Amino acid sequence: MSAIFKREFSSYMRNVTGPLFIALILMFEGITCLVYNLVLSSPHFEYSLNYLQLVLIVAVPVLAMRSLAEDKRGRIDQLLYSLPMSLSRVVLGKYFAMIAILGIACGVMALYPVVLSFFGLTDFATAYCSLFAFFLLGAALLALCMFLSSLTESQIIAAVLSVGGVLFIYLLDMLAMVIPTNALVSFIALIILVLAVLAVVLALTKNVRITGLLAAVTIIPMIVTYVVDSSLYQGLFRSFTKSASLFSRYTNFGYGVFDLGTVVYYLSFIAFFLYLTYQSLEKKRWS
Amino acid sequence: MIEVKNLTKKYGDHYAVQDLSFKILNGKIYGLLGPNGAGKSTTMNMMTGCLAPTSGSVSINGFDIYENAIEAKRCIGYLPEQPPLYTEMTPAEYLLFVAQAKGVSGDRAARQVREVMELTRIDDVQNRLIRNLSKGYRQRVGIAQAMLGNPDIIILDEPTVGLDPKQIIEIRDLIRHLGQTRTVIISSHILSEISEMCDEILVISGGHLIASGTQEELQARMDGSSELHLVVRGDEEGVLSVLGGIDGIDKLAVLPSEKEGEVALRLRVSGDLRDDIFFAMAEKRYAVLTMEQEELSLEKIFLALTDEKQTEEAEDEAAAEVEAEAEAEAEITEQEDTQA
Numbered sequence: 001m002s003a004i005f006k007r008e009f010s011s012y013m014r015n016v017t018g019p020l021f022i023a024l025i026l027m028f029e030g031i032t033c034l035v036y037n038l039v040l041s042s043p044h045f046e047y048s049l050n051y052l053q054l055v056l057i058v059a060v061p062v063l064a065m066r067s068l069a070e071d072k073r074g075r076i077d078q079l080l081y082s083l084p085m086s087l088s089r090v091v092l093g094k095y096f097a098m099i100a101i102l103g104i105a106c107g108v109m110a111l112y113p114v115v116l117s118f119f120g121l122t123d124f125a126t127a128y129c130s131l132f133a134f135f136l137l138g139a140a141l142l143a144l145c146m147f148l149s150s151l152t153e154s155q156i157i158a159a160v161l162s163v164g165g166v167l168f169i170y171l172l173d174m175l176a177m178v179i180p181t182n183a184l185v186s187f188i189a190l191i192i193l194v195l196a197v198l199a200v201v202l203a204l205t206k207n208v209r210i211t212g213l214l215a216a217v218t219i220i221p222m223i224v225t226y227v228v229d230s231s232l233y234q235g236l237f238r239s240f241t242k243s244a245s246l247f248s249r250y251t252n253f254g255y256g257v258f259d260l261g262t263v264v265y266y267l268s269f270i271a272f273f274l275y276l277t278y279q280s281l282e283k284k285r286w287s
Numbered sequence: 288m289i290e291v292k293n294l295t296k297k298y299g300d301h302y303a304v305q306d307l308s309f310k311i312l313n314g315k316i317y318g319l320l321g322p323n324g325a326g327k328s329t330t331m332n333m334m335t336g337c338l339a340p341t342s343g344s345v346s347i348n349g350f351d352i353y354e355n356a357i358e359a360k361r362c363i364g365y366l367p368e369q370p371p372l373y374t375e376m377t378p379a380e381y382l383l384f385v386a387q388a389k390g391v392s393g394d395r396a397a398r399q400v401r402e403v404m405e406l407t408r409i410d411d412v413q414n415r416l417i418r419n420l421s422k423g424y425r426q427r428v429g430i431a432q433a434m435l436g437n438p439d440i441i442i443l444d445e446p447t448v449g450l451d452p453k454q455i456i457e458i459r460d461l462i463r464h465l466g467q468t469r470t471v472i473i474s475s476h477i478l479s480e481i482s483e484m485c486d487e488i489l490v491i492s493g494g495h496l497i498a499s500g501t502q503e504e505l506q507a508r509m510d511g512s513s514e515l516h517l518v519v520r521g522d523e524e525g526v527l528s529v530l531g532g533i534d535g536i537d538k539l540a541v542l543p544s545e546k547e548g549e550v551a552l553r554l555r556v557s558g559d560l561r562d563d564i565f566f567a568m569a570e571k572r573y574a575v576l577t578m579e580q581e582e583l584s585l586e587k588i589f590l591a592l593t594d595e596k597q598t599e600e601a602e603d604e605a606a607a608e609v610e611a612e613a614e615a616e617a618e619i620t621e622q623e624d625t626q627a
Contacts, residue, residue: 003384003387007373011373011375011376014375015375074371074374075367076373077371078365078367078369079385079432081336081338082336082337082360082363082365082367083360083388083389084356084360084361085357086356086357285336285337285338285339286339
């Protein structure tokens with residue numbers, strides 16, 4: 001795994017994408033920090049960081065687009081498949097290389113609150129929690145975009161898919177506002193969502209038994225609860241959509257709320273997409 | 288040792304490889320021979336774990352390529368049809384990466400990289416970007432990559448495709464050198480290459496293994512169906528009855544004879560029947576005017592094996608043409624006669 005990590009990391013740094021990613025983040029953080037903290041004299045570093053999530057919509061797809069698409073196009077995946085190494089380690093090595101790039105950007109930003117503290121009262125706890133959440137948000141989006149990159153041979157298509165995917169997640173908050181709170185609508189929407197996830201699992205694993213088992217443990221309890229007490233579904237889909245949004249959860253950190261549930265949510269989001277990436281690579285072998 | 292059992296790969300309704308079984312023993316150079324699209328690359332991809340078979344199994348030194356993938360893959364070095372190179376790296380960096388990814392650590396990795404670079408003679412370009420290297424050098428970097436980690440078995444898919452003659456000779460020398468200490472499997476659709484380098488030949492066509500053995504064995508096997516061209520003075524019925532008494536004639540075709548009172552025949556025979564035919568004919572007082580046995584070259588064996596059906600069809604066509612010509616000639620002579 002360390003060999004893959006080292007190669008990927010040095011490739012990102014030598015290629016334009018790594019420095020570009022770091023530069024994009026630092027430049028926009030520089031601008032918001034200048035306007036908010038220096039010109040408007042606010043000691044709250046986290047506020048300036050709040051705007052930075054918009055940059056991720058562009059920056060993350062730029063970094064992740066080549067992670068797997070490039071290997072496929074150059075037929076380098078055949079080397080990876082024939083290495084005496086599990087594919088999961090290949091996926092992790094590649095993922096951690098991107099995380100390291102994100103880490104560099106966050107590391108530089110970690111100096112800002114220290115600098116700000118010379119000029120006013122900086123709340124270090126809130127500032128660094130916010131930075132930590134920003135790092136996790138970036139990591140979660142990178143996992144999603146890495147999966148999308150594994151679906152195609154073209155970096156451009158990977159980038160377009162990634163921007164679309166990240167933008168959709170960003171707009172999920174807005175979408176949540178217009179969702180009806182009716183119990184039946186909630187129930188049907190959730191069932192459709194579960195079926196969609198199951199379809200993806202089935203397409204990637206081609207394993208009817210696992211998919212069937214997953215269907216049984218999700219759909220049956222859902223139907224039972226709906227029959228027993230349909231009022232439980234009142235507004236459930238709306239709150240589900242809201243809580244599924246990576247971005248609104250991040251904003252809470254900016255207000256100084258350290259939410260452990262959000263950390264767990266980000267981590268499981270990452271694990272889910274890394275697993276899908278692994279399955280997507282395995283699937284190519286079985287096609 | 289590699290053991291391939293009932294290997295099958297199906298894409299939709301099309302079988303790329305069907306029910307392939309063979310064994311690869313240690314310390315020899317094997318050649319996978321077959322026309323384009325015969326399933327050579329598919330077979331190699333399945334043997335190295337890059338592609339999962341629809342059914343069947345591959346075991347390498349006793350390790351199943353799927354159940355004990357890591358142990359099995361440690362025993363193989365693989366160069367796919369297109370060398371899997373990171374073109375933005377230099378050969379030295381790339382090879383160090385592959386060595387480390389194969390689990391060779393620290394100083395040993397650096398030493399191994401130096402060794403393979405010397406063997407494949409890429410040390411003079413080791414610090415240039417792979418992107419800027421010629422095809423021959425890229426191919427050598429690919430072979431060097433397969434040698435890292437000291438695998439017992441090296442599998443090279445069409446290693447000489449697209450190279451110039453000088454490079455081909457260099458790569459062949461390298462493969463022969465590798466074959467002294469390891470098992471090497473190469474694939475090619477070029478016969479001379481396989482017959483020059485390999486100890487054992489596996490002929491694949493249409494996803495089937497149609498023959499295997501040393502070059503001599505293949506030749507011997509095909510001697511069993513060599514061709515004999517025969518012209519005998521006598522009546523057709525009598526000649527055929529004499530031939531009917533001889534064992535070992537697999538196929539018999541009567542060709543249109545050039546002269547009255549002569550019978551021309553083409554036989555496909557097992558073994559050398561020339562003596563038998565000669566004496567049998569002599570006994571019945573039929574004079575053998577021509578008897579030619581055609582020794583099949585590897586080229587012909589290959590064509591015969593991979594393309595049996597097509598060659599037969601082509602032969603029938605050729606025979607039909609000969610007949611048509613004979614008829615045309617007969618017509619001309621008829622016309623001449625009437626004119627006279």
